[in-house]
Amino acid sequence: MSKAAVLxxxxxxxxxxxxxxxxxxxxxxxxxxxYIVFLMLPIYWMVNMSFKTNEEILSGLTLYPHNPTLRNYAxxxxxxxxxxxxxxxxxxxxxxxxxxxxxxxxxxxxFSRYRFIGDKHVFFWLLTNxxxxxxxxxxPFFQLYQTVGLFDTHIAVALAHCLFNVPLAVWILxxxxxxxxxxxxxxxxxxxxxxxxxxxxxxxxxxxxxxGVTAFFCFMFSWVxxxxxxxxxxxxxxxIAATMTRTVSASGMDWGLLxxxxxxxxxxxxxxxxxxxxxxxxxxxxxxx
Amino acid sequence: xxxxxxxxxxxxxIPVFLxxxxxxxxxxxxxVNYSVQEIFGPGQTFFVGTxxxxxxxxxxxxxxxxxxxxIYSLAVLLxxxxxxxxxxxxxxxxxxxxxxxxxxxxxxxLLIPFNVVGTIWQIFxxxxxxxxxxxxxxxxxxxxxxxxxxHAWITVLVMDVWHWTSLVALLCYAGLQSIPPAFYQAxxxxxxxxxxxxxxxxLPKMRGVLIIAVLLRFMDSFMIYTEPFVLTGGGxxxxxxxxxxxxxxxxxxxxxxxxxxxxxIVYFLIVLLFSFIxxxxxxxxxxxxxx
Numbered sequence: 001m002s003k004a005a006v007l008x009x010x011x012x013x014x015x016x017x018x019x020x021x022x023x024x025x026x027x028x029x030x031x032x033x034x035y036i037v038f039l040m041l042p043i044y045w046m047v048n049m050s051f052k053t054n055e056e057i058l059s060g061l062t063l064y065p066h067n068p069t070l071r072n073y074a075x076x077x078x079x080x081x082x083x084x085x086x087x088x089x090x091x092x093x094x095x096x097x098x099x100x101x102x103x104x105x106x107x108x109x110x111f112s113r114y115r116f117i118g119d120k121h122v123f124f125w126l127l128t129n130x131x132x133x134x135x136x137x138x139x140p141f142f143q144l145y146q147t148v149g150l151f152d153t154h155i156a157v158a159l160a161h162c163l164f165n166v167p168l169a170v171w172i173l174x175x176x177x178x179x180x181x182x183x184x185x186x187x188x189x190x191x192x193x194x195x196x197x198x199x200x201x202x203x204x205x206x207x208x209x210x211x212g213v214t215a216f217f218c219f220m221f222s223w224v225x226x227x228x229x230x231x232x233x234x235x236x237x238x239x240i241a242a243t244m245t246r247t248v249s250a251s252g253m254d255w256g257l258l259x260x261x262x263x264x265x266x267x268x269x270x271x272x273x274x275x276x277x278x279x280x281x282x283x284x285x286x287x288x289x
Numbered sequence: 290x291x292x293x294x295x296x297x298x299x300x301x302x303i304p305v306f307l308x309x310x311x312x313x314x315x316x317x318x319x320x321v322n323y324s325v326q327e328i329f330g331p332g333q334t335f336f337v338g339t340x341x342x343x344x345x346x347x348x349x350x351x352x353x354x355x356x357x358x359x360i361y362s363l364a365v366l367l368x369x370x371x372x373x374x375x376x377x378x379x380x381x382x383x384x385x386x387x388x389x390x391x392x393x394x395x396x397x398x399l400l401i402p403f404n405v406v407g408t409i410w411q412i413f414x415x416x417x418x419x420x421x422x423x424x425x426x427x428x429x430x431x432x433x434x435x436x437x438x439x440h441a442w443i444t445v446l447v448m449d450v451w452h453w454t455s456l457v458a459l460l461c462y463a464g465l466q467s468i469p470p471a472f473y474q475a476x477x478x479x480x481x482x483x484x485x486x487x488x489x490x491x492l493p494k495m496r497g498v499l500i501i502a503v504l505l506r507f508m509d510s511f512m513i514y515t516e517p518f519v520l521t522g523g524g525x526x527x528x529x530x531x532x533x534x535x536x537x538x539x540x541x542x543x544x545x546x547x548x549x550x551x552x553x554i555v556y557f558l559i560v561l562l563f564s565f566i567x568x569x570x571x572x573x574x575x576x577x578x579x580x
Contacts, residue, residue: 028375028378028379029379030379031375031376031379032376032379032380032391035372035376035454036391036394036395038451039394039395039397039398039451039455040394041413041420042409042410042412042413042421042451043397043398043409045409045412045413045419045420046408046409046412046413049412049418057418058417058418061418061420061423099308102304103304103305103308104305106301106302106304106305107301107302107304107305109301110298110299110301110302111302113292113293113298114292114293114294114295114298115292115293115294115295116294116295116296116297116298116299117296117299119298122302122306124565126305126309128560128561129309129312129313130508131508131560131561131563132313132557132560133511133512133514133532133533133536133553133556133557133560134512134514134533135512135514135532135533135536135537135540135553135556136320136536136553136556136557137313137316137317137320138537138540138541139319139320139323139540139541139546139549139550140315140316140317140319140320141312141316143319144315144316144319159308159311159312160312162308162309162312163309163312163313166305166308166309167309170305220399220400223400223402224399224400224401224402224403225402225403226402226403226404226515227403227514227515241402241403241404241405244404244405244408255412255418258408258412259412262405262408262409262412265401265402265405266397266400266401266405268400269397269399269400269401270393270397270400272400273392273393273396273397273400274393277389277392277393278384278389
């Protein structure tokens with residue numbers, strides 16, 4: 001900004017411009033800061049509540065825990081029916097990310113490099129699956145997985161989530177792959193590379209940012225989805241988010257425990273975001289900027 | 290980029306084709322199968338033709354849910370898209386710690402499981418234990434999302450804004466980052482106003498990502514299920530019963546499988562129609578940029 005102002009001819013107009021633009025920028029920053037406060041308040045409230053005892057929660061409003069307790073977290077980490085929920089969730093989410101990436105990589109390459117019979121139609125068909133309401137598939141999924149004997153297994157949830165993650169992965173990867181010039185492929189083939197060797201040693205390293213971003217999105221959408229995950233599991237592969245409904249007990253809601261479980265479901269997401277923070281912006285544009 | 294014509298590329302598509310077909314085609318065929326049958330029990334089914342479809346198209350509660358859904362999705366777009374653009378314009382540039390922190394904080398709501406989003410707002414909005422509910426009570430507004438339809442509807446909308454505006458903002462931010470600094474310098478030399486810079490430089494550069502944003506937000510809000518389910522359970526009355534809620538009620542609650550299946554197909558066709566319109570727009574825009 002300041003460099004531009006120095007370059008600008010007509011020195012009389014320049015200071016006014018600079019002053020106006022800084023005032024404007026600060027206005028926009030205020031909007032941003034207000035919005036972030038709005039984002040953080042509900043989350044803070046839950047974190048706050050997770051460190052309180054139920055007596056404190058119900059006895060009145062306190063802006064911070066007056067008698068901080070770790071009891072809620074202790075319950076979750078010592079009771080297998082609680083912590084196995086986390087293990088189940090992380091297991092099927094990882095499985096889904098691996099499956100999605102494995103099948104999507106060659107397909108995205110085909111879409112970005114070749115024209116073939118029905119290419120546009122297949123691509124559109126894939127995208128429609130991303131746009132199908134999961135509620136539509138609820139009942140048939142339940143019956144399908146029960147029939148093939150996969151009900152209440154991690155692979156069932158991972159496969160079901162492929163319905164929307166595979167199309168998304170193909171879409172994002174295709175965007176990143178189209179950014180790599182064709183000449184690189186041709187050169188590699190002239191140099192005598194076979195397709196698998198070229199793909200693994202030359203092409204993949206070039207789009208590693210794209211692969212990371214895709215993995216992030218697969219992780220994210222599989223992690224936040226609950227409708228299918230809950231329908232396809234009962235005990236052995238039950239996700240943590242479904243376990244949370246257990247907090248209603250005979251003595252009423254266990255609000256502290258509910259809040260603690262909620263906080264723990266946010267943590268993996270926060271960790272993943274931190275690792276990919278420098279690619280987030282480009283990733284959200286699906287490689288198409 | 291010129292693509293090569295080669296039908297052997299199909300071999301690369303086969304894994305995706307099989308895995309998506311298993312998850313999509315088989316269940317879809319099951320739904321079609323149900324939608325034309327009356328089911329009394331295992332093995333006792335009768336072909337009823339288009340009866341379920343007629344019942345669905347004449348269902349008043351479904352019409353209400355559809356109208357509610359369309360109003361809701363439009364409200365989501367009208368609030369989230371301008372707000373997202375505004376937030377993106379205020380974001381710091383460059384690779385500083387401030388930028389990283391802003392990005393991480395903005396992206397945080399996107400990685401919270403849908404039902405936990407509902408739980409967060411449940412805890413936040415309750416009059417007795419929630420900060421928001423208690424604040425409203427303190428200033429004399431009788432806020433209660435569990436028995437006031439308007440409050441419930443607004444709470445679900447605010448919750449969606451809270452949950453998803455970041456997505457729009459991050460997309461727009463990506464669009465803004467792709468503008469070379471020389472553009473701004475040229476605008477400065479020409480003495481362009483802030484509005485002109487936005488209208489003629491920033492907005493056109495954001496067009497591509499904005500279309501993705503509108504597409505994703507429209508589709509996801511049109512399929513919203515978990516968040517209102519946790520917060521209000523579709524009530525009070527039917528004020529927050531959107532299409533997915535109504536469908537699940539019909540299929541799982543009332544076990545009205547034939548009708549629910551017919552409804553699923555109509556629902557899917559509506560979404561498909563919109564997808565096709567948006568897909569056409571997206572591909573056209575892409576071609577326009579390449580020329």
